[in-house]
Amino acid sequence: MPELPEVEAVRRKLDREVAKAVIVAARLVRRPDRALEAQLRGRRIERVGRRGKNLLLELSGGSVLRVHLGMTGNLYALKQGRSPAATARAWLELEDGRTLVLDDPRALGRLELLSAAEAGRLACELGVEPTTAEFTANRLVELARGCRAPIKLFLTDQKRISGLGNIYAAEALFRAGIHPARPANRLSRRRLERLYTAIVDVLQVAIQSACNAYSGPGRFDASETFPLAVYRRAGLPCPRCRRRIGRIRQAGRSTYFCPGCQR
C-alpha cells in the first residue's frame, strides 16, 4: 500500500472517523506487548496526523501512537460486530463499539508509542514534507546540491524528502524526463525545477486516486486509478515515445524508466 498518497488517504478517512474516540481496550498479537496495551487503554484519539509515511495518532496526555504500514499494511475502523482479518496485528476497541484494526500481512509494519519529545525528534529526523509550502523548487535544488547519489535514491531517502517511495519517485522522474541514475548534484537548476513540478503533480493526483481507492479493509492501491507510465511496466511501450520501458536495479530495488524519454 503505502507511500505518502496511500498513507494520506488513510489519515484523512481515519481523522474523520476516529478523532475524539476513546480506546477502551488494545490487543496486540503476533508481537504481544502487554505494557503498550495498558498504556493505550483509556486514551482518547485527539487527531490523526501524518509525517512522511508515518501515521501519527495523537493521544490524550500528549503521547503519539506511530503506525508505519511497511509494504503491505492497512489501518481502518471496523463497525461493531465485524471481525478483523486473520492477518491483523493489532486492534483497538473504541468506546462506541467499533474497532481500529492494523492489518499487516507481511509483518513489516511498526507500531510504537512515542512521548511528545520522541515525536518531535521523529519529525526532525524526517526530511521536508513534499505536500507543504516548505517544499519549494529552491529547497529541492539546495537538497540536491549536497547529494552525489543517483537521483532516484535521493528522492526515496526519507531524511531528505519524506514520503516518496519506489512508485512515485519513478513516476516523477519519468514526467521530468530525468534518468534515475543521474547523480542528484549534477542536474541543472532547470531540470530540478521540472522535477519539482513533477513531484508535486504526481503526489496531488496520487492522493486523489488513493482517496478514491481506499474504503477500509482489504488491499488498496492509488494506482488503481493513477495512470502509471513506467512503474512495473518493463517491456511495455512508453506512453509517450513507444520505446520499451526498462528496469534497472538501484540499491537492491527495481527502478522503471523510459530509455527514450529519460536522460
Next chain:
DNA sequence: AACACGACCTGGTAGC
C-alpha cells in the same frame, strides 16, 4: 560519509 547488501516477512504469479 556514502554506498551495497542481507534481513525482516508473506503472498502472488510466471514458467517449467
Next chain:
DNA sequence: TGCTACCAGGTCGTGT
C-alpha cells in the same frame, strides 16, 4: 497439478 524462482508500495543493521 505441483514445484521453483522471482517479484513486491519499506526500513534497519552491518560491512566495505
